[in-house]
Amino acid sequence: MKNWRKTILTLTFLGGAVFFLPSTILLLTGMAPSIVASFIDKTKERLKALTVGCVNLGFCFPYWLELVQGGHTPEKAMQILNPESLIVMYLGAGLGYFLEWICVYASVAMTQKKNRGRLKSIEKEKKALTEKWGVEVTGNYPVDEQGFLIKTDETQAVS
Amino acid sequence: MDVDAIQTACISSVIKNMSDEKAEEIEDTPEKQEKKSKKPQSLWFKDVIEIFPQEPLSYLDRGPAKAFAARGKKSESLYVLVCFDKGLVPRIEDTSKFTGLQSPYIGLLKASGTLFWPDHGAEVYIFVYENIYNARLLKNGSSLAMGLKDEIVKTVIFPSILSVLEDVRYYDFVHGSICAENLYFLSGSTSSEAVTSSDKIGVGECLALPFGYAQHPTYLTAERCLSHPAGAGTGMASDDMYALGATLAVLMRKYDPLEGLSRKEIAQAKLELGSFTALIGKNRIMGSLLELMRGLLNDDPYQRWDIEDLITWRDGQRVGVKQPGVKRYKAKRPITLVDKKYLRPEILATDMPENITASEALIENGELLQWMERAIGDKPFIHEVQKAIEAGSVIHNASSKTIKVALVGGALGNAMPLMTQETAFLSEGFGKLMVHDYIHGQDMSFHIDVINSQVLMHWIDNYTIGGLDYGGLATKLGNCYNSLKQQGLGYGFERCYYILAGDAPCLSEAYKNYYIRSPEDFFWALDDLCLKGNVPRYPVDRHIAAFISVRDRQMIDAYLIDLNSADEKIKNLALLKTLATLQFRSKLPAAKGLSAWVADTLGQSLVKSFHDRDRRKEILGKLQKLKTSGNMVKVAELFDNNAALKKDYREYLGALQNYQSLERELEFTEKIVAKPGKHGAGGGRQIAALLSALIGGLIIAGTLVTSLG
Numbered sequence: 007m008k009n010w011r012k013t014i015l016t017l018t019f020l021g022g023a024v025f026f027l028p029s030t031i032l033l034l035t036g037m038a039p040s041i042v043a044s045f046i047d048k049t050k051e052r053l054k055a056l057t058v059g060c061v062n063l064g065f066c067f068p069y070w071l072e073l074v075q076g077g078h079t080p081e082k083a084m085q086i087l088n089p090e091s092l093i094v095m096y097l098g099a100g101l102g103y104f105l106e107w108i109c110v111y112a113s114v115a116m117t118q119k120k121n122r123g124r125l126k127s128i129e130k131e132k133k134a135l136t137e138k139w140g141v142e143v144t145g146n147y148p149v150d151e152q153g154f155l156i157k158t159d160e161t162q163a164v165s
Numbered sequence: 166m167d168v169d170a171i172q173t174a175c176i177s178s179v180i181k182n183m184s185d186e187k188a189e190e191i192e193d194t195p196e197k198q199e200k201k202s203k204k205p206q207s208l209w210f211k212d213v214i215e216i217f218p219q220e221p222l223s224y225l226d227r228g229p230a231k232a233f234a235a236r237g238k239k240s241e242s243l244y245v246l247v248c249f250d251k252g253l254v255p256r257i258e259d260t261s262k263f264t265g266l267q268s269p270y271i272g273l274l275k276a277s278g279t280l281f282w283p284d285h286g287a288e289v290y291i292f293v294y295e296n297i298y299n300a301r302l303l304k305n306g307s308s309l310a311m312g313l314k315d316e317i318v319k320t321v322i323f324p325s326i327l328s329v330l331e332d333v334r335y336y337d338f339v340h341g342s343i344c345a346e347n348l349y350f351l352s353g354s355t356s357s358e359a360v361t362s363s364d365k366i367g368v369g370e371c372l373a374l375p376f377g378y379a380q381h382p383t384y385l386t387a388e389r390c391l392s393h394p395a396g397a398g399t400g401m402a403s404d405d406m407y408a409l410g411a412t413l414a415v416l417m418r419k420y421d422p423l424e425g426l427s428r429k430e431i432a433q434a435k436l437e438l439g440s441f442t443a444l445i446g447k448n449r450i451m452g453s454l455l456e457l458m459r460g461l462l463n464d465d466p467y468q469r470w471d472i473e474d475l476i477t478w479r480d481g482q483r484v485g486v487k488q489p490g491v492k493r494y495k496a497k498r499p500i501t502l503v504d505k506k507y508l509r510p511e512i513l514a515t516d517m518p519e520n521i522t523a524s525e526a527l528i529e530n531g532e533l534l535q536w537m538e539r540a541i542g543d544k545p546f547i548h549e550v551q552k553a554i555e556a557g558s559v560i561h562n563a564s565s566k567t568i569k570v571a572l573v574g575g576a577l578g579n580a581m582p583l584m585t586q587e588t589a590f591l592s593e594g595f596g597k598l599m600v601h602d603y604i605h606g607q608d609m610s611f612h613i614d615v616i617n618s619q620v621l622m623h624w625i626d627n628y629t630i631g632g633l634d635y636g637g638l639a640t641k642l643g644n645c646y647n648s649l650k651q652q653g654l655g656y657g658f659e660r661c662y663y664i665l666a667g668d669a670p671c672l673s674e675a676y677k678n679y680y681i682r683s684p685e686d687f688f689w690a691l692d693d694l695c696l697k698g699n700v701p702r703y704p705v706d707r708h709i710a711a712f713i714s715v716r717d718r719q720m721i722d723a724y725l726i727d728l729n730s731a732d733e734k735i736k737n738l739a740l741l742k743t744l745a746t747l748q749f750r751s752k753l754p755a756a757k758g759l760s761a762w763v764a765d766t767l768g769q770s771l772v773k774s775f776h777d778r779d780r781r782k783e784i785l786g787k788l789q790k791l792k793t794s795g796n797m798v799k800v801a802e803l804f805d806n807n808a809a810l811k812k813d814y815r816e817y818l819g820a821l822q823n824y825q826s827l828e829r830e831l832e833f834t835e836k837i838v839a840k841p842g843k844h845g846a847g848g849g850r851q852i853a854a855l856l857s858a859l860i861g862g863l864i865i866a867g868t869l870v871t872s873l874g
Contacts, residue, residue, distance in 0.1 A: 049850070051847075051850070051851075053850035053851060053853065053854045054850060054853075056854045056857070056858070057850070057853040057854045057856075057857040058857070059857075060854070060857040060858045060860065060861035060862075061857045061860050061861050061864075062861075063861050063865075064860055064861030064862070064863070064864035064865055065864065067861075067864060067865045067868050068864075068868045071868055071869070071872055075872070098864075101857075101860070102857050105853045105856055105857050105860075106849075106850065106853040106854075106857070108853075109849040109850065109852045109853035109856065110843075110846045110849035110850055110853065111849070112849060113845050113846055113847075113848045113849025113850075113852065114841060114843065114844065114845045114846055114849065116845065117841070117844055117845025117848075118837075118838065118841050118844075118845070121834050121837055121838050121841075122838055124830075124834055125831065125834055125835065125838065128827050128830060128831045128834070129831075131827055132824060132827055132828075132831075135820050135823065135824050135827075136824075137778065138777060138778055138779060138820070139776050139777065139778065139817055139820045139821075140776065140778060142776075143776075143817070143820050143821055143824050144824060145821065145824065145825060150732075152814070153776060153814065153817055153818075153821070154734075154773070154776075
């Protein structure tokens with residue numbers, strides 16, 4: 007059932023791509039970095055591909071509008087696809103890549119800082135528990151059925 | 166059995182006192198004189214009786230119980246008898262009966278109780294009597310033969326004793342100290358040396374010592390002579406009659422035919438010759454008192470005159486003859502035990518404990534039974550001895566040989582004590598003998614064997630004459646036997662002392678300076694020790710626990726299991742609850758020593774019942790506020806709070822879980838911090854996607870606006 011649906015979608019997409027050939031030529035070329043990103047991104051959410059794709063699309067859109075306003079012909083598409091336009095379109099993709107990298111870097115750094123802070127607060131909490139309930143709360147010393155330390159040399163030293 | 170040494174010490178202690186006093190005066194050093202001058206001149210008893218410890222009245226001493234002058238609030242002349250020896254249990258149970266005596270020939274009991282005696286450094290039990298006595302009739306050190314004329318005895322001395330005995334009979338108790346040494350010239354007598362017809366003679370007291378302890382063997386039946394003075398039992402009315410007869414003999418005879426003989430030899434002489442012949446010997450006794458003495462000194466307690474017979478005789482009427490109740494056997498041929506020949510089985514019984522091995526051989530090889538069959542021939546008697554041999558054969562402990570020989574000895578006589586080489590006692594005297602032996606440092610293993618073997622049950626069933634509550638004694642012995650099976654606090658051998666000797670004080674070594682007779686006394690003794698800072702390591706030891714449990718089980722039995730706990734917290738809490746129960750049930754006033762001790766010492770251990778350290782501090786704070794209150798109930802409530810303990814435990818479990826989860830989180834977080842990787846990247850990607858969508862959207866929108874605008 008899923009395969010059948012997938013086949014229909016693929017056929018529909020291919021049909022659409024052929025029908026709208028000039029847009030396909032333009033976008034396929036202009037959004038090549040996004041296509042690459044979708045292959046690179048192995049995550050489930052595919053957020054990297056989305057990040058690169060959104061900015062890339064944004065930078066491709068004026069050219070696509072020009073294509074649509076210029077007749078929407080393959081020749082027009084080829085005419086638009088010059089080095090300057092390609093640089094602009096790929097610049098957008100690059101911006102997407104950079105955005106994704108900077109955001110991930112910042113997020114990881116903040117998480118690391120937060121974890122270090124958490125470590126300190128865990129130690130404080132443990133110390134507070136030990137002060138309130140005694141070393142027996144650590145579970146590291148032998149206790150009787152009521153939870154009190156069983157007298158040994160070790161427990162005598164710490165109690 | 167060094168009974169004779171004890172007896173000699175009892176009877177001649179007065180001589181020692183008098184000579185000691187003189188010796189002290191001569192040998193007084195300046196230090197001693199200074200010490201004497203610091204001794205209190207008087208002590209107050211119950212705020213109404215003034216006692217003078219520096220004024221001994223040696224003529225009123227009763228063996229180890231010493232007499233001192235005293236004065237009542239209305240300046241009446243009194244004297245006090247001080248029971249210094251804790252091992253000799255006074256007859257406190259008879260105090261209420263003695264108080265009712267009306268005879269003018271005996272000093273009334275004014276008060277009794279415990280008092281701290283400075284010279285002794287401990288509490289003692291005292292009896293305070295009306296002092297109606299001038300001098301002793303029989304001077305110290307004199308021979309037991311006064312040679313008085315029968316007229317004087319009959320008109321001056323005998324009526325006094327009879328008056329006392331009538332009163333004693335009315336109040337249903339036994340005097341137990343009728344003897345020449347306990348007769349006194351009363352106030353109003355014209356002399357204090359030789360008795361004249363115008364003199365008045367009175368009888369001394371009888372409560373300060375166990376029954377028969379201070380009696381010379383002359384005044385005791387043969388069976389009671391054979392027992393240890395502390396194990397002579399509780400006595401019966403017939404013993405008073407016998408003692409009266411012996412007293413009359415001493416008063417009237419000119420020489421003592423038994424002088425110099427040991428306690429056992431006197432008993433043997435009485436068994437061999439009969440008491441009357443043994444006590445009178447070749448003395449010529451004339452007059453009407455002869456018939457009286459024969460009646461009173463009858464060795465058969467069933468035929469012996471009783472108080473009714475005495476009154477009948479006094480009124481000039483003839484006393485009827487009674488049926489004999491006791492058989493005494495004399496064999497046709499002797500039996501030999503260690504080169505000595507015996508014709509009387511009861512005399513053989515007195516020597517058997519001295520020769521256990523030879524006696525056992527006589528029993529085991531059948532020689533004894535053979536001799537009885539051939540030379541005595543009384544089948545029921547032989548059957549009794551057979552029963553005794555069988556009863557002895559089933560006992561298997563360290564003392565089995567001794568007990569077996571003792572059983573056979575009991576069967577050979579009439580109402581004999583249980584005799585061994587070291588000791589001897591009647592069944593009802595076993596309890597007080599145990600107390601005596603324990604206080605005097607004797608080995609108690611034999612006593613334990615006696616209880617474990619239940620030999621006294623056999624004794625009660627077979628070797629007692631009657632007249633006492635043997636059923637009650639059998640129940641007590643059964644309780645002792647069961648108690649020995651349990652070794653926890655409150656049971657064991659210690660419990661046996663207090664079951665069998667109802668008036669015994671607590672024998673705990675930790676409280677040796679206190680005369681503890683009730684759970685309340687223990688409460689105050691411990692309070693006193695707390696105030697002095699001398700609290701024993703185990704305030705409730707085996708003796709205290711057994712003592713309180715026997716005297717009033719509701720005070721302590723509920724806590725015995727916890728008192729036996731190895732956990733200090735549980736044990737200490739049980740101790741605190743015991744003290745609180747004592748104070749509450751007995752409505753005792755504030756005990757500041759105890760509350761201070763709990764606050765400063767016990768509290769530190771008790772508070773560890775709580776896990777929460779903050780709660781511990783809070784409770785210790787409250788405890789400090791109650792330190793001077795003396796209210797043990799309120800103190801106990803701080804710790805004996807089940808709801809608070811449960812809550813504490815629940816919260817502790819929660820804290821335990823909390824700690825464990827923190828540990829897990831710590832471990833996980835440390836790993837991430839050590840190798841961050843892409844941890845936290847997901848959020849960044851989402852933000853990047855959002856931003857890029859925003860940028861893309863803005864560009865598209867801007868483019869559209871520009872192109873359409």
